[in-house]
Amino acid sequence: MCYSAQIWADYRRYKRAYGAEIDLATFAALFWSRLAHPAIHIPKAVEASFEHPASDEEQRIQALIQQHRAAQAMAIEQELFKQKARLADAQRKLASRPSHAARESERIALDKIARGHNRLKDLSRAELQPRDSRIFPGHWAPVMVMENGRKQIRLMRYQCRPAGMPAASDQKYPGTYNARKTSLTGFWREQFGHTHALMVVDMFYENVSRPEGHVVLEFHPEPAEPMLVACLWSRWTAPGQDDLLSFAAITDDPPPEVAEAGHDRCIVAIKPENVDRWLQPDAARLDEQMAILEDPQRPYYAHRLAA
Numbered sequence: 608m609c610y611s612a613q614i615w616a617d618y619r620r621y622k623r624a625y626g627a628e629i630d631l632a633t634f635a636a637l638f639w640s641r642l643a644h645p646a647i648h649i650p651k652a653v654e655a656s657f658e659h660p661a662s663d664e665e666q667r668i669q670a671l672i673q674q675h676r677a678a679q680a681m682a683i684e685q686e687l688f689k690q691k692a693r694l695a696d697a698q699r700k701l702a703s704r705p706s707h708a709a710r711e712s713e714r715i716a717l718d719k720i721a722r723g724h725n726r727l728k729d730l731s732r733a734e735l736q737p738r739d740s741r742i743f744p745g746h747w748a749p750v751m752v753m754e755n756g757r758k759q760i761r762l763m764r765y766q767c768r769p770a771g772m773p774a775a776s777d778q779k780y781p782g783t784y785n786a787r788k789t790s791l792t793g794f795w796r797e798q799f800g801h802t803h804a805l806m807v808v809d810m811f812y813e814n815v816s817r818p819e820g821h822v823v824l825e826f827h828p829e830p831a832e833p834m835l836v837a838c839l840w841s842r843w844t845a846p847g848q849d850d851l852l853s854f855a856a857i858t859d860d861p862p863p864e865v866a867e868a869g870h871d872r873c874i875v876a877i878k879p880e881n882v883d884r885w886l887q888p889d890a891a892r893l894d895e896q897m898a899i900l901e902d903p904q905r906p907y908y909a910h911r912l913a914a
Contacts, residue, residue, distance in 0.1 A: 611812035616652035627758035652740035753886035767855035798839035800890035815869035828906035834876035
């Protein structure tokens, strides 16, 4: 499984490297939808791509980002006000009649106040950090697709909900952010050979069980090079609900060094010369698509404990 990855978050990198165009309409639609659904998580590094808008549509997206941040700041300030009142009440009780409940309330309030101030500081932070381009299942990320012979970048959720499945399938099948290669002609038959995508990744992370407990390992290719991760995607629609674009990264048996580190799956990075063939699949020639996956880019995946 690929539970987390450091992605290319800036769509301009895709444009320079692969000649891909940004599908601004889908970006704008998602940023608009996020105003009503704050749980939509878009990496901060993706937002940073629009700090210097070059078109009216990019200016609209920038305005939607600013609206979201203002709403977040207001929610944090409201929570801070609530916790400061809780702290004052707990301290009054401690001054008059100390109790375990009052001390616990004071501790919780102080902890939440500190976290609130950190969240406000992080919200206004301009300098990007590595974690700003890291995604987890349920986060949205830029992926590259092919439409009418032209590469496009779209924001999609990293957990695929195949078209036609109920929304509840997100809970029933929580692992659908990855698509096992052995399941492509079964569970994923409506996507494999039909709707392919690529996510560009600099490194990926895995939860690994060790004698001392669970640890998170960071895997990075040597020599350092971007990984063109093979993905499947789907457009889910339902009456009265926003369309959902979502994707899954294809995984296969791990190379020896990943297996030795303690993990039993690995994402599939295709060779650069296979980009166009992967993005323009032919459902009548699935053997050719499978051949691309069976002859992947094969760097050495070095690992270390994640920070």
